[in-house]
Amino acid sequence: MTLEFTQRATGGDSPFALPGSPVPYFLEAGEGERAHLFDQLFTVLLSGDETEGQFGVFTMEAPRGEAIPVHSHADVHEIFYVLDGKVRVIIEDLDGTRHDKVLATGDFGYVPAGRKHSFRVESHRARTLGVNTGGFERFFAAAGERTEARMPPVVPLIPSREQLGAAAQEFRNEFHHGVHLHD
Amino acid sequence: MTLEFTQRATGGDSPFALPGSPVPYFLEAGEGERAHLFDQLFTVLLSGDETEGQFGVFTMEAPRGEAIPVHSHADVHEIFYVLDGKVRVIIEDLDGTRHDKVLATGDFGYVPAGRKHSFRVESHRARTLGVNTGGFERFFAAAGERTEARMPPVVPLIPSREQLGAAAQEFRNEFHHGVHLHD
Numbered sequence: 001m002t003l004e005f006t007q008r009a010t011g012g013d014s015p016f017a018l019p020g021s022p023v024p025y026f027l028e029a030g031e032g033e034r035a036h037l038f039d040q041l042f043t044v045l046l047s048g049d050e051t052e053g054q055f056g057v058f059t060m061e062a063p064r065g066e067a068i069p070v071h072s073h074a075d076v077h078e079i080f081y082v083l084d085g086k087v088r089v090i091i092e093d094l095d096g097t098r099h100d101k102v103l104a105t106g107d108f109g110y111v112p113a114g115r116k117h118s119f120r121v122e123s124h125r126a127r128t129l130g131v132n133t134g135g136f137e138r139f140f141a142a143a144g145e146r147t148e149a150r151m152p153p154v155v156p157l158i159p160s161r162e163q164l165g166a167a168a169q170e171f172r173n174e175f176h177h178g179v180h181l182h183d
Numbered sequence: 184m185t186l187e188f189t190q191r192a193t194g195g196d197s198p199f200a201l202p203g204s205p206v207p208y209f210l211e212a213g214e215g216e217r218a219h220l221f222d223q224l225f226t227v228l229l230s231g232d233e234t235e236g237q238f239g240v241f242t243m244e245a246p247r248g249e250a251i252p253v254h255s256h257a258d259v260h261e262i263f264y265v266l267d268g269k270v271r272v273i274i275e276d277l278d279g280t281r282h283d284k285v286l287a288t289g290d291f292g293y294v295p296a297g298r299k300h301s302f303r304v305e306s307h308r309a310r311t312l313g314v315n316t317g318g319f320e321r322f323f324a325a326a327g328e329r330t331e332a333r334m335p336p337v338v339p340l341i342p343s344r345e346q347l348g349a350a351a352q353e354f355r356n357e358f359h360h361g362v363h364l365h366d
Binding site for chain 1: 208210214228235262276284286287290292294
């Protein structure tokens with residue numbers, strides 16, 4: 001069910017490559033629903049459709065770059081697990097306390113629902129694994145663009161204000177313009 | 184909240200090192216709730232207590248060895264993501280179809296709730312990251328033993344039939360004695 005599954009699914013009418021229901025499957029490294037957004041390659045390995053809405057899993061790869069805009073999602077818990085490289089994760093707690101740490105390979109960060117957060121790749125390149133409350137994993141494709149590419153974009157994919165706004169609304173992802181958690 | 188948090192928590196009365204509620208935190212590689220079971224080191228990074236029961240996250244490290252006994256958990260979805268090495272994952276679907284694949288670094292396997300499954304490390308050593316329906320991540324410590332060690336046990340920790348049975352009952356994990364998914 002590995003390669004043939006993915007090839008069949010992506011060749012069909014469905015915009016999604018994943019099974020869409022709780023069935024066993026395998027993916028080889030790089031397989032999944034890939035999307036470009038900003039300077040990042042996202043690959044969704046598992047969605048809320050396979051887990052009765054419980055959780056989704058994705059990987060992210062990006063080069064050293066600018067920080068992702070400060071954002072929050074009221075109903076979505078999210079983790080950062082660093083697979084390779086260094087990523088600064090900044091989280092603002094509900095009382096305004098700021099948690100700021102450069103995570104290296106194997107390090108972990110937890111962003112509970114509703115916390116403003118941001119991150120920035122602080123090494124040549126970095127890869128992270130994310131887990132989120134089921135459903136949110138498809139925000140990246142909605143805000144960016146599905147791709148068959150296996151690398152992050154060379155020219156950053158900057159969505160229009162309209163597209164980013166629509167995706168943010170659909171996935172209840174709030175951008176906090178003017179909030180700078182970074183130095 | 185990184186090192187001082189873990190040190191404080193593990194030094195207190197709580198048997199758990201994690202916060203126990205949805206608050207932001209970071210862990211450096213190796214930090215978390217560590218336990219030995221069979222020839223494996225499990226490290227829980229996140230539990231259902233932090234995610235309103237949605238999901239838990241753990242890592243597993245083990246040397247090449249025997250297969251884990253065939254088991255299933257009726258209410259728990261689970262993923263295998265290989266961080267390093269090779270792990271054979273075998274899943275029996277509800278209709279008896281057998282999915283069997285050696286997963287290498289970056290590969291992914293999904294075991295939906297209720298499927299009999301097993302795995303075996305097929306390289307010198309291997310490390311995986313697991314995500315499961317919230318709560319199940321503490322099965323490993325219940326079946327095995329909490330540890331401060333940072334390596335898998337040299338001598339496998341084989342729990343008594345009573346301890347394994349009690350943990351299986353508490354976490355609704357069913358062992359299928361006499362079922363061999365392996366060659």
